[in-house]
Amino acid sequence: MSLTYLEAIREAQAHALRDDPRVFIYGQDVGNFGGAFKATKNLAKEFPGRVLDSPISEDAMVGLAVGAAIEGMRPIIEMQFADFSVVGFNQIVNQAATLFWRTQIPCPITVRLPFGGTSGSGPFHSQCIEAIYAHYPGLIVLTPATVEDAYAMLLEAVALDDPVIFCEHKFLYYHLKAEKLPSEALPIGKARIAREGRDLTVVTYSAMVHEALEAAKELSSEGWEIEIVDLRSVKPLDTDTIVASVARTGKLLCVGEAWPWGGVTAEIISRVTSEGFGLLDAPPQRLNAKDTPVPYHPNLWAAHRPTARSVAAAARNLLRS
């Protein structure tokens, strides 16, 4: 058996529906159509009355989910694209994120955001907006980079009593495969060392983990050993694992597919300079998408986002500094 990242997400949802009668799925075309990316394929048939089509209103979708959560349910909301979740922003950040603080009633909703760029998708179907949600206290923001994590972390997201923004990368949907689903995983909030190294730490998450791994392979042939930290969860952020890695290497490069301004990479650098200044043997660097809307044209898109090539180039500069 071989499973893709997308199939793992479908399997996790089936698992959650099977295990917990409080779980239901709500979103545009998630029912008989099986979702825009087929992440809920056949689930409506398998779990009648629990995989429900919503109107085309992200606002209403999240609002309904918050209400259902108050009544004791555990809804999974599917956004067709992360980009559209901002239409439901008010419900997510003002209602869901603050509910427990205001009322002591937990808000166990999971909002699935298919996010990140794919070739030719343009400005409205490519955005990485994890940092915006991470900004708000009360939200958990997860960014799995592997098939195994996609499965295990989605299950854990549903089980958590806090509202979870589950960022699943569209570029990884079909490209990533695993032999089997995991039976255990690291706890939420714990980063993973995706590759061990001694010369430089790359901290990244989601699809960029794979660009970084590719870059590390290239740099390894030049004699550099790159350590890669896969954050898994951008909020909470595992500062300890990051600082421990910088303690081993002395050099930090943060890579994110999101825009640079006030983002996750900026937060990591801020933490490392505050808590581990004396560990740095070079100014910490970061590599992000260009600070422009995401272009349609495949060539422009390829130049807009960090790639293995640009990660390797940035790493080389830092290694030689």
Next chain:
Amino acid sequence: MPQIPIIMPQLGESIAEANIVQFLVKPGDKVVADQNLIEVETNKATMSVTSPCSGKIENFSAELNESYTVGAVLGYIEATKEEAARLGLDIAPPKSGDSDRISRSETNGSRTRVQPTVRGLPVPANAAGASYLSPRLKARMTELGLSAADLSGVAGSGAAGRVTVEDFEKFIAHVEQQKISGASSMRVAVADAMRRSWTRPLATVGLPVQLDSVLAHRKNQNPKPGPALYALRALAIALAENSAPAGRLVGNKIVHPGSIDVGVAVEAEDGVLVPVIRNADKKSLKDLTQRYNELIDLARQRKLPADATGGSIATVTNYGTFGLTWATPIPLPEQTLVLGMGAGRKVPFWDETKNQFVPVTESNLTLSFDHRVLDGGAAGRLLQRIGELMKQPEKL
């Protein structure tokens, strides 16, 4: 004629680069739009890079059997202006001085888009270079109690020769393999004082003085003052006349000495101690001699009382005791001046009145100073004055 880049196209999802297998045309060839130009190979298939427009191949920057990333420029086509305009590539590449043009047109109001206010810092934020110590290196050196001077023997492998933390660890490992003995606390204290002192621009002036009158005067004294005490007393008198040369520069202010307390450098086991004669301008040579001799003895035994060290405004060092005739001593870090005295030697001296050479005993006086506080002229005048005073030892 505009030059249109030939770009490695997106060859399919998840393909980031492709290898150049064959050039299907050569520079100078006329090509039409969509004509196959270069055969490339990905890990999935062999494909062609096509011409973006019609024109003439100007050059290929890509090389055979090399791999290029999607979006990389592989070469250029010389195309007509019309062709370039059709592709939206008829904008001239930016030239130097372009930013000036933008700002001018902005003030004319013809350009309404928001421009970044800062286009790069006026100073390099990542000032790297031989003298750059990273936070990690500094932390590591602090941990081991090292200062920058300890790294002078390390050739850095970092940018512009800076010492990286790896260079440092290799250096430490290398040092540990050699014969090591602990430096005494005195040695470490002297080293630290000299390192701090050396952060200033120091200079030295010198003057030969005849010591015969000093030596004659000394013979008749009991107890006998050391030759350095004559120099010390002369320095004290000269500074009492004008204390400005012994001032210290702190920021944009000169801090004047409160009293003329002058130290004497004494070699003690594995270092130098500096006992201090307080108010050396107010007591005669005769009155100072006993105290001076006592302090020298105590210093040699390393038993100086606390009130006899520190707080001096200048130091006298008699390197003549090592047989040296000339040296450039370093003033203590909290002082501006150090007066040195070389060994006395018999030398021929041309006597104008006798019109012949006569034997005299001559010694070099040197004055090393913080050049921020005084210049060669002021230092020279002070040294001349000291020389004059030493010619009349009975007045000291």
